[in-house]
Amino acid sequence: MTPELEALQRLTTIIEELRHKCPWDKVQTFDTLRHLTIEEVFELSDTIVEKRPAEMKKELGDIIMHIVFYASIAREQGIFDLAEVINGVCDKLVFRHPHIYGQNADNANPPQWEKIKMAEGRKSVLDGVPKALPSLIKAYRMVEKTSGIGFRWENPQQAFAKVAEECREVEDELQKADTQQNTEEEVGDLFFALAAWAQTMGINPDTALEKANKKFESRFKEVERQAAEQGTPLSEMTTDQLVALWKNAKTNTQNH
Secondary structure: OOOOHHHHHHHHHHHHHHHOOOHHHHHHHHHHHHHHHHHHHHHHHHHHHHOHHHHHHHHHEEEEEEEHHHHHHHHOOOOOOOOHHHHHHHHHHHHOOHHHOOOOOOOOOOOOHHHHHHOOOOOHHHHHHHOOOOOHHHHHHHHHHOOOOOOOOOOOOHOOOHHHHHHHHHHHHHHHOOOHHHHHHHHHHHHHHHHHHHOOOOOOOHHHHHHHHHHHHHHHHHHHHHHHHOOOOHHOOOOOOOOHHHHHHHHHOOOO
16 A cells, blocks of 8 residues: 555544544534635645745645545435545546547647536536635636637737726726716726736736735835834824835835
8 A cells, every 4th residue: 555545544544533532523514614624725825825835735634634524424424435536536537638548649739628628517618617716716717717718818918908998997987976886897897807817928816916915914014113113103104204114115025
């Protein structure tokens, strides 16, 4: 038995023991685990963005544990078991890679993924996009999936022209007296256009935005540190003072 299989067997044994002996584990259900699983995925995402491989290893372990936990609950209810879960994804991978496993395998010509997924019974290319995805990720995935069947911009320049067009439409709405509802719609269109342009550039907009979030957080904390050092609350500073602190923060954190 390989080390991987031994480790998986050890984990399944531990989960089974906990389901019988631990008061907390005994009462867990699909519903009670759901939000915890979502949290674990976001924690994994943080380790990837921040390039912390040691922490990534831990978070991957937590996610594997959740998968085994779900499969254990399902087996108890007679729905499915872990072997079915693993074999199911193996079958899907083989089916979706005919250029590797098909009778006429051709590694140089990978298939069009979305067409293969439609052959599995989906009525729409967008059926595979989870409804609960965060909006920016959902926009990117919808654009990515529709691009897979040819519904896409010919080049990044065309996509960016659409971004510029949506910016102008937002500006137009701001000139009107009653702008809130229509401006919200135009801002949404602008975000979607940005996601579509990013996709043509091979950039995941959610990853890009998260990096910008972390950069802003680092710089703002540096602004707070400088303000504390000066003994003046940020709320009492002038705009010019805040701008000066921000410029210093950008310089001090440029390598972060």
